[in-house]
Amino acid sequence: MAIERGNVIIVERGRRKERLPGSGLLEGMAVVWRHWQGSFRKNRSFSQIHGTFTLEYPEERPKLPEAYRNMPILLYDEETGHELCTSCFQCQRICPPQVIHMTQAKDPATGKPVPAVAEFVIEYDACMSCGFCAEVCPFDAIKMDHEFELSTADHGSLTVAKEQLNRPIGYYERIAPTMWAEVREQALKKLQGNIKRRPGVLGMAPNLAEKIAARLRELATTAPVEAAPTTPPGPSAPAGRLSPEEKAARLAAIRARNDAAPADAPPPPAPAGARDGHGEPAPSDVPPAVNPADAKAARLAAIRARNAARAQEQAPPEPPAPPASRARTDEPEG
Amino acid sequence: MYELLDALINGRLGLGWPGWAVALLGHVAVATLLFLVAPVQMLFFTYYERRAIARMQDRIGPNRVGPEGIWQPIADGVKMFTKEDIVPAAADRYVHLLAPIVVVAPTMFMFAVVPWGPGMVPVDLNVGLLFFFAISSISAVGLMMAGWASNNKFALLGAMRAVAQMVSYEIPAVLSLIAIVMLTGTLSVVQIVAAQGGLVISTADLPGVPDVGLGWFIFTPVGLLACLCFFIAALAEGERTPFDIPEADSEIVAGYMTEYSGMKFGLFYLAQYVLNFLLCAITAVVFCGGWQGPGVGWLAAQGLSPANPDGSWVFNLFAGMLGVFYFLAKTYFFFFVMIWARGAFPRLRVDQLMDFGWKFLIPLTLVNVVSAAVWVGITRWGPEEGLDFTAQWSPLLRWGVAFALTMAINVVAYLTLARLYAAAQAARGRVDLEELVGSVPTSA
Numbered sequence: 001m002a003i004e005r006g007n008v009i010i011v012e013r014g015r016r017k018e019r020l021p022g023s024g025l026l027e028g029m030a031v032v033w034r035h036w037q038g039s040f041r042k043n044r045s046f047s048q049i050h051g052t053f054t055l056e057y058p059e060e061r062p063k064l065p066e067a068y069r070n071m072p073i074l075l076y077d078e079e080t081g082h083e084l085c086t087s088c089f090q091c092q093r094i095c096p097p098q099v100i101h102m103t104q105a106k107d108p109a110t111g112k113p114v115p116a117v118a119e120f121v122i123e124y125d126a127c128m129s130c131g132f133c134a135e136v137c138p139f140d141a142i143k144m145d146h147e148f149e150l151s152t153a154d155h156g157s158l159t160v161a162k163e164q165l166n167r168p169i170g171y172y173e174r175i176a177p178t179m180w181a182e183v184r185e186q187a188l189k190k191l192q193g194n195i196k197r198r199p200g201v202l203g204m205a206p207n208l209a210e211k212i213a214a215r216l217r218e219l220a221t222t223a224p225v226e227a228a229p230t231t232p233p234g235p236s237a238p239a240g241r242l243s244p245e246e247k248a249a250r251l252a253a254i255r256a257r258n259d260a261a262p263a264d265a266p267p268p269p270a271p272a273g274a275r276d277g278h279g280e281p282a283p284s285d286v287p288p289a290v291n292p293a294d295a296k297a298a299r300l301a302a303i304r305a306r307n308a309a310r311a312q313e314q315a316p317p318e319p320p321a322p323p324a325s326r327a328r329t330d331e332p333e334g
Numbered sequence: 335m336y337e338l339l340d341a342l343i344n345g346r347l348g349l350g351w352p353g354w355a356v357a358l359l360g361h362v363a364v365a366t367l368l369f370l371v372a373p374v375q376m377l378f379f380t381y382y383e384r385r386a387i388a389r390m391q392d393r394i395g396p397n398r399v400g401p402e403g404i405w406q407p408i409a410d411g412v413k414m415f416t417k418e419d420i421v422p423a424a425a426d427r428y429v430h431l432l433a434p435i436v437v438v439a440p441t442m443f444m445f446a447v448v449p450w451g452p453g454m455v456p457v458d459l460n461v462g463l464l465f466f467f468a469i470s471s472i473s474a475v476g477l478m479m480a481g482w483a484s485n486n487k488f489a490l491l492g493a494m495r496a497v498a499q500m501v502s503y504e505i506p507a508v509l510s511l512i513a514i515v516m517l518t519g520t521l522s523v524v525q526i527v528a529a530q531g532g533l534v535i536s537t538a539d540l541p542g543v544p545d546v547g548l549g550w551f552i553f554t555p556v557g558l559l560a561c562l563c564f565f566i567a568a569l570a571e572g573e574r575t576p577f578d579i580p581e582a583d584s585e586i587v588a589g590y591m592t593e594y595s596g597m598k599f600g601l602f603y604l605a606q607y608v609l610n611f612l613l614c615a616i617t618a619v620v621f622c623g624g625w626q627g628p629g630v631g632w633l634a635a636q637g638l639s640p641a642n643p644d645g646s647w648v649f650n651l652f653a654g655m656l657g658v659f660y661f662l663a664k665t666y667f668f669f670f671v672m673i674w675a676r677g678a679f680p681r682l683r684v685d686q687l688m689d690f691g692w693k694f695l696i697p698l699t700l701v702n703v704v705s706a707a708v709w710v711g712i713t714r715w716g717p718e719e720g721l722d723f724t725a726q727w728s729p730l731l732r733w734g735v736a737f738a739l740t741m742a743i744n745v746v747a748y749l750t751l752a753r754l755y756a757a758a759q760a761a762r763g764r765v766d767l768e769e770l771v772g773s774v775p776t777s778a
Contacts, residue, residue, distance in 0.1 A: 008771050021752030025679070032390050032678040039389040054394045 066176040069131045069144030071124050072100075074165040075172055077188070081204045081211030082195050083166065084141030084187060086115035091133035091142050099123035100133060105202045115194045116203030120165060124150060125158035139194070140187035146175045166205050253309025256302045339363075364456045368445045376607040377407035382666070383673050390677035411600070419596035422485060429483035434594070434601035436476030441608040443469045447523050448615050451625045451657030452634040453650075455524050462523035463515065466616060467508055470571070473605065474500045477580070477590050480602070484593035492589020495684060496580035499570055502691045503577075507567035509699035510560035513706035514551055514620050523619060530623040531631060539713050539736075540729050547626035547660075555741040556706045559748070561621040563699050565668070568613040570687070573606065575676035579684055610669065618664035625657030689762075694755045701747035705740040712736040 035050060043051025055062055072091075076083040087104040105118040133142045145167070152158060173180045194203070200219065201212045339360045343349050381396070381404065388395030397403035421430055447462035449455035459465050474497045481493020515521055518529045518538070531537045532549025543549065551557030570577035581589035591602050618624060630653055637650035682690070713729075713736050715721040724732055 008767065010767070021749065021756065028678045029674060032674060035392055036386075036390045036674075036677075039392050043392070050392070052389075052392055052394055056394070056397075 064146050064175075066179050068146055069134070070129055070148045071127055071145050071150065072122055072131075072133050072142050072165070073145045073167045073172075074120060074162065075141055075143055075169050076166050076205040076208075077191055078168045078170060080191075080195060081208040081215070082191060082198070083117065083203055083205050084139050084169075084191055085117040085120065086139050086141070086194050086203075087113075087117040087120075088115075088138065090136045090138060094132045094136045096130060096132065097126045097128050099126045105198075107199050107202070109199065114198055114202050116198050117162065120162040121159060122165060123159050125155065139190050140183045143172050143176070163206055166207060249305075249308050249312055252301075252305035253312060256305030256309060361456075368456065369442065372442060372445060372608050372611075373604060375611045376604050377411065379607045379611060379669060380410065380603075381407045382669065383676075386670060386673045387677055390674070414597055414600040414603075417596040417599075419598060420593075422593050424485040425593065426483040426485070429479050430593070431598075433476050433480035433483055433590075434598045434605070436479060437473045437605045438476075438601050438608075440469045440472040440476075441605050441612060444609075444612045448612065449524050449527055449619060449624055450661055451654040452630060454625075454654055454657065458522060458524045461521045463511055463521045463526070463620070466523070466612075467504065467511070470609070470612075471500065471504060473609070476605075480594070481590040484590070486593050488586040488588075489590050489592045491586050492580045492582075492592065495586075496573065496590060498684075499573070499577065499580060499687060502688060503567045503570035503695075506563055506691060506695035506699045507571060509696065509703060510564040510567070511620060513556050513560045513699070513702045516703070516706040516710055517551065517554075517556065523616075523624075526620055527624040527626060530626050535733055539733050542729070545631055546628045547623060547631050548628065550621060550623040550626070552621045554709070555737065555744045556702060556709050557621055559698070559702045559705075559744045561617065563695055563702065564621070565617055565671070566695060567691075568617060569672065569675060570691070572610040572613050572672070574610065574672050576679040576682050577687060578681060579687055582681055610672065611665065614665045614668035614672065615661070617668050618661060622664050623660075624664070625661040627656070627660035630657045630660065689755075689759065693758060694751055698747060698751055701751075702744065705743040705747075708743065709736045709740050712739065 038050030039052050041051050043053055046053075074083060074085055085102075087102055089102065089104075092098075092100045092102055100120075100122050102120045103118045104113045105116040106112060107114050129144070131144050134144050137143075150158070169180070201215050204212050204215065206212075339356050340353075343351050343356055343359075384406070385395040385397075385403070395403065396406040399405040399409045421427055444466055446456045447459055447466050449458075477496045477500075478493050481489045481491075481496070484490070514526065518526050520526065520529075529536060529538045530549050530551060531545040531547055532540070532543040533546050534548060534553050535543050536549030536551070536554075537543050537545050538549070552561050569575075573580050581591060586592070591599055594602060633649050633653035633656060636646065637653055638647050711719075711721060712724060713732050715724070717725050724735075727735070
């Protein structure tokens with residue numbers, strides 16, 4: 001039956017039972033009275049309707065289910081001191097609000113990427129707690145924490161770096177025992193494989209200073225030949241050996257300089273030609289095949305590359321490995 | 335108070351003050367005391383209501399400020415004082431300022447005739463009950479001022495609803511009090527309380543009854559019906575749910591209080607809770623014996639009084655304390671019933687409010703006046719009033735016949751009126767529906 005707008009539906013409820021007038025009011029009050037009476041005991045069973053459900057929060061804490069998720073954290077293995085993260089960028093890619101940022105660690109000797117993370121930042125303020133990062137992580141390195149009291153007086157402290165994100169595996173095991181038991185085997189196996197590919201102390205949790213020092217000592221005694229490449233600092237690295245990124249930057253800079261030379265010469269018509277699609281198509285400085293949007297993008301890329309090149313020139317081959325410098329400072333201490 | 339101060343100043347200290355100065359001092363002292371007590375009661379009531387309604391809704395209520403949240407109203411008061419006082423640009427500034435004062439002042443006046451304990455009444459007016467209700471209607475003027483001066487449609491709607499409601503419901507309230515006035519033959523609140531000694535049966539009806547202060551009017555059919563009607567009318571007077579139509583926050587924001595903030599709003603709030611306290615208090619006083627209760631009469635008789643100059647003032651003190659305890663316990667009980675009704679019932683529509691008041695409550699209270707007359711005729715009147723067939727009856731038989739007769743009248747009246755009212759409402763509903771269906775083009 002189609003109910004048209006404006007039609008009146010009359011519901012037949014049958015004849016009302018003959019009752020003492022006013023008894024309905026008393027019945028309603030009786031319901032409230034039973035609730036009032038029942039409210040003096042606590043009710044933690046949600047199948048009951050009487051009793052106080054209130055959890056007096058700061059004193060009483062809710063028992064969070066294992067799969068409760070709030071903010072992502074990173075795990076490290078307490079035994080070896082190694083972080084599980086290999087900097088595969090899966091979490092950074094899947095993150096819907098794009099709040100995960102990381103840089104991959106590089107072997108200071110060869111400049112080649114290593115399956116370890118150098119810097120890892122999560123902006124907790126914009127994180128939406130979707131848990132995609134933890135779902136997607138192939139190494140079970142990123143997990144969702146149960147900590148929810150995150151309020152702070154300064155906004156900046158909600159941009160959280162690796163040092164504050166790191167938690168031992170034992171912590172996660174405590175908050176989510178069965179979930180960790182499911183993945184424990186494969187996670188540790190993968191970690192062992194990754195540790196083999198990490199030179200020096202790369203990939204070790206920075207807060208474990210003793211572990212790092214012990215590992216350095218171990219490296220110094222067992223394999224002095226292998227440890228040697230880690231000690232020479234940045235300047236001694238041959239100038240010809242550049243990382244792929246540095247190479248790409250150089251290349252882009254050169255290209256930009258070549259491109260920028262004609263683009264710089266007539267500066268006023270350039271933006272006009274790029275902007276107006278309705279007037280003349282500005283054939284003078286843009287090749288006819290290129291549409292204005294592409295031209296604009298190209299110019300933007302050129303400017304960026306030029307800036308990058310300028311920065312490169314001011315600070316020539318910079319020592320690219322913060323882990324190496326940390327290793328140098330830590331060595332005398334240990 | 336006058337005798338006490340007179341004895342102290344002119345007797346003990348021998349200062350020789352004139353009578354008017356002593357009286358002035360006494361009244362100023364009492365008034366100061368009441369002005370301190372009224373806001374404290376209001377603060378307690380806000381806390382009490384929030385805690386009780388929370389329990390009815392399976393919550394805990396405010397329990398953070400102080401032990402069990404007892405200082406919560408203080409925190410609310412501090413908040414109220416620190417808020418900005420906003421006067422709308424289009425408002426009538428002076429009337430806007432004056433309205434909360436006109437609303438609060440009558441509620442304070444009403445304290446003048448409320449007895450707190452034996453001999454503890456500010457003024458024993460011989461028209462105390464009339465004074466109480468006459469002065470309470472003045473606050474309707476204040477509400478109208480607030481609604482008008484705010485220059486806001488919600489405020490004006492709320493004020494009009496408030497005035498309509500107060501005017502309509504004063505009639506059943508006063509009619510149910512008239513029944514009690516007929517039983518006691520006095521308008522003095524103090525004498526109404528004094529008439530409620532006894533044990534279930536009042537000493538006024540049956541002189542031989544032991545006086546333990548339990549001869550309340552609520553134990554008689556007349557008093558019971560009057561108490562119910564009065565309490566329902568009091569809910570409407572005090573703008574309590576289910577009659578909180580004037581400030582129906584889901585319909586018209588906060589009614590006449592919409593444009594008020596800060597302490598002006600606080601004054602409306604104060605007036606409302608003080609009025610609720612007073613309505614509960616007058617219900618307790620008129621129908622439930624006020625300070626009357628087991629022990630008070632005996633203690634008062636042992637105390638120092640003109641009739642008993644050898645008594646000890648300690649008994650006066652204890653009698654007063656016990657009397658105030660009974661009075662406040664009854665008052666708080668009635669306020670609990672108000673909260674209970676708030677927890678149980680939804681808000682009425684304006685037409686339902688008017689129908690209920692005019693078509694049900696007023697006829698019922700009128701019938702109750704008749705049964706009060708029957709009660710008085712059977713229990714009090716004799717041959718000199720022209721009623722000689724009861725002359726040979728014993729007082730107990732008189733009381734029994736009066737009880738049965740008034741009970742029968744009231745029950746029959748209640749059932750008949752309820753049926754008539756239900757039929758009228760059903761007929762009205764049918765008319766509404768016909769109107770609605772008739773106006774819509776029906777498509778088969």
